[in-house]
Amino acid sequence: MSSWRAPTVAAIVLAIVGATAVAHAESPSAPPAEVITVTPAPHASAPQAVRSPSSNSQAMTQTVALTINGGDLSLESDAATVVLHPAGSRTEWIGDLPPVRVIDARGTLEGWAVEWTVGSLEVDGQPRRGTVRVTPAAPVVVAGGSDGLQAGREAAARRQGRVLFSADADHGGGTYEAGGQVTVRLPASVHPEDVVVHLAFSVA
Numbered sequence: 001m002s003s004w005r006a007p008t009v010a011a012i013v014l015a016i017v018g019a020t021a022v023a024h025a026e027s028p029s030a031p032p033a034e035v036i037t038v039t040p041a042p043h044a045s046a047p048q049a050v051r052s053p054s055s056n057s058q059a060m061t062q063t064v065a066l067t068i069n070g071g072d073l074s075l076e077s078d079a080a081t082v083v084l085h086p087a088g089s090r091t092e093w094i095g096d097l098p099p100v101r102v103i104d105a106r107g108t109l110e111g112w113a114v115e116w117t118v119g120s121l122e123v124d125g126q127p128r129r130g131t132v133r134v135t136p137a138a139p140v141v142v143a144g145g146s147d148g149l150q151a152g153r154e155a156a157a158r159r160q161g162r163v164l165f166s167a168d169a170d171h172g173g174g175t176y177e178a179g180g181q182v183t184v185r186l187p188a189s190v191h192p193e194d195v196v197v198h199l200a201f202s203v204a
Contacts, residue, residue, distance in 0.1 A: 071106060073103070073203060074203070084196070087183070092183065097180040099179040100201050114163070115162060117161045130186045133184075135180050135181040137151060140176065145173070149176065
């Protein structure tokens with residue numbers, strides 16, 4: 001993993017002290033010998049801090065808190081009744097799932113998932129057992145962005161629910177719809193004239 005390091009700046013301060021040279025003669029006959037005496041520079045006083053005119057001013061920092069007052073995450077229809085028709089086989093019935101609409105007005109982009117479960121399966125008006133499968137269709141954008149949306153997988157019903165369609169985190173703000181296809185398989189010994197599946201939906 002790369003890391004970022006602030007550049008280090010070294011400041012070098014040079015102090016220069018001046019010297020005074022004085023010539024002194026030993027004797028008239030002797031060749032002049034030059035003697036250089038170095039006297040210390042006058043005592044330098046401590047540097048005085050220079051204050052800019054603006055140093056007396058004070059910087060003010062103000063923190064502004066923003067609150068998102070979003071709406072709700074909801075379904076326009078929390079249940080649907082699908083009437084199935086024979087699919088060319090005495091054991092298989094098929095029908096179209098009406099679009100389910102989800103509205104995410106929270107403004108948080110937390111993502112969500114719409115799940116479906118089977119409330120009941122009725123054959124000729126009587127509760128019966130059978131295998132219910134849903135093939136989700138691709139989500140349709142009513143209002144919002146199209147990124148992060150995905151349809152659930154084709155699967156048989158289970159108590160915990162199955163995903164019809166969903167939006168990943170950081171996506172899904174707006175209004176979206178998705179339907180699908182419902183297939184029911186019944187035992188070969190059953191000869192129904194009418195098959196009704198009650199589906200329930202939830203979003204979280």
